[in-house]
Amino acid sequence: AQKVTQAQTEISVVEKEDVTLDCVYETRDTTYYLFWYKQPPSGELVFLIRRNSFDEQNEISGRYSWNFQKSTSSFNFTITASQVVDSAVYFCALSEGPQGAQKLVFGQGTRLTINP
C-alpha cells in the first residue's frame, strides 16, 4: 500500500533560518509522482512542485529547493532564509503509477511556524 510519512509534526524557527521538511514515501510502483502543497492559515491548498519518479534532479525555485532521493525514498523540501509568510502547513503527496486512479495520498503535514 502507498504511504507518505512526514515525521515532523511541527517545526518552529526564527526568521532567516533555513529549514528542511522531511518526506518519506512507500510505493510498489516504478512510475509515480510526488508533490508538495502548502496550506497557509487562510486554508487553501497551494501547489508547489511535482516530480516524477524518473527525474532525480534536485530543483530550486527561489528560496525553495527539493531533494529527491529514490535510494532512501525521500523527497525533502528546504526553505532558505525563511520568512514569516512561509508559515503554513506543508503536505507531501504521492500519486499512483500509469494504471492508477490518479488519487493523491497525503502525509499528515508539517506545521511550520516562522517567528519574527
Add this chain to the structure above:
Amino acid sequence: NAGVMQNPRHLVRRRGQEARLRCSPMKGHSHVYWYRQLPEEGLKFMVYLQKENIIDESGMPKERFSAEFPKEGPSILRIQQVVRGDSAAYFCASSGRTAYQETQYFGPGTRLLVL
C-alpha cells in the same frame, strides 16, 4: 484565469440535514477529485470523477455520501443526514483533459460544521 471554485465556503448544518457542496473545475479541466480533511489531519481521497462518470469512489463512505459531475454544471458532493463526525473541510481538485499524472489544483475548500 479562474482557478477551481468551490461554494459555499462555509456551511453549517444541523444533524440529520443534507449538505450539498459544489465544485467548478478550472477552465479546460474535465477531471474532478474530492478530498476530506478532518481537523488536525491530512487530506484523504474520497472520489474521482470525469464528466458523467465516477471513476474511483474507493474513499467514499458507504452510506450517506454521493458525488456527481454532470455534463453541464458543477460537480456536487452530497451528504445526507449529516452527523457531527462529518464536520471537516472538503476540498475539490481538478486536472487537465488527459489526467495522466497531471497536477491536481485545489479549490479553497468548503468548511462544513454540523451542529
